[in-house]
Amino acid sequence: MKKPILFVIDDDQQVLRAVVRDLRSVYGKDYRIMSTGSANDALHSLAELKNKSETIALFLADQRMPDMLGVDFLKQAKEIFPEARRILLTAYSDTEAAIRAINDVQLDYYLMKPWDPPEEKLFPILNDQLEEWQSNHKPEFQGIRIVGYQWSPRSHDVKDFLSGNLIPYQWLDIESSDRANELVVSNGISVKNLPAVFFEDGTFLVNPDLREVGERTGMRSKASKPMYDVTIIGAGPSGLAASVYGGSEGLNTVLVEKRAPGGQAGTSSRIENYLGFPNGLSGSELSRRAITQAARFGVEFLSPQEVVDIDIKDDYKIITLHDGTTMNSRSIIITTGVDYRTLDAVDVERFTGAGVYYGAATTEAHACRDKDVYVVGGGNSAGQSAMYLSHYACQVYIVIRKNDLSSSMSQYLIDQIKATPNIAIIPETVVTRTYGDGNLDAIDLRNVVTGETKKVEASALFIFIGARPVTDWIKLNIIKDEKGFLETGRELLKYESFRKTWKLAREPFLLETCCPGVFAAGDVRSGAMNRVASAVGEGAMAIKFVHEYLAEN
16 A cells, blocks of 8 residues: 655755655654655646555645745645645745635645744644544555446446456546546546546556557567467366466467456356355456466466467468467467347447446446346346346346246256345346437336337346357358357268368367367357356367377377
């Protein structure tokens, strides 16, 4: 935690040195002492300190300075650090101005010069002022701050990106936070250009690209080596497991992720059926542990970075990234998983990121406090999100097309939902329309049996429907099933096109696609079980087959 600051301004260098010496001798253990001989320089420093989330406990300013009167300085300083105590250093002839300043700038005290001995005439005064400040002080958040609009899709994207990558931040809503407005005004930022992301060093980005945010928070998006033994595309549970096993078994391994580790599982507030965690753990905690473990084994993690194409030349895999750069790899494991299907409802795209969210329950839960929210979907992700939202929302409604949850959700979740008084199930129902002025405020619910439609108030709509494989980016001639999932192993033998392209004497390995050395694991693979544990198992298994493939090439 940074120490709060005592800020001294006096153009008389002899007086300034004496004050700073006295303050350090008594308060140096608990406070940082800053000083300057120029009021203008001090004001310039204050804006920078504000951006860094520094705290000023007290200003000690001389009244008679050549570039600005002390009273005028304190008046401007109050706008930037309103909670700081303000003390004016005056000569006897300035007493009247100091008294006026008590009303004009809410001056807390004025000190007559000289104040020798300080033990009698300076320190007791400062002690009283600092005790008063400490009694009302709430420490500033130390870390990244995001200033934006609650119902802005761009603001949501930045929040979701940082939370998905396990980077703590403070959210400041420009419409309700005085602190947000202070940062915007002091830095001359136009509100139409929000969101703005402020970093601990005082710098900031306005309406940033997520890659810019990633680079500023220490992420890497550039490959460092000319060749890798295995490239894993997608950092869901399967990709994370593959990276841990690849790194631990000595393979030169790189993991590429376009948004955040964990995939859909990473957004789960609580996974309670994962082996070895009887009390459950969050998806973000599972991701954090796995990334740390992979890094320990020397795995290179590129994020945010997206693979847009794969080409094969002489058994080497050439991977093209979103920024146009390429990577070379001897083998590939595709673990891009699945994404939620888009809700088929009128005007839903208008409110995506502004009340309508695909996943993201943990990111936006605080904005749902004491409000009615709806969750669409009957799988475990929907159930886990409903449970998490129930701690914030007034009422959570789960909308499902079927008549109950038994066919799609684990029994432990069904039991928890039944036992939670502010969660209700709306069966045999679909969302057909969304309403709002800038952000969502109502939806239409249609009963699929009776055809009856009713409009209800809704502050947020969280969508967890379907399992659309993330395979559209693959231009390589890889065989997929009718839903777009990647076919692997012996299942490939049923395709006539397979025999035209597969020229090896052996059959494909269990998790190998129709392109030798290109494997698929986890939910992106046709026939996968869609459970975290099975995805982790397939990721580990894929490394075994990578070893076998590399041994023959």
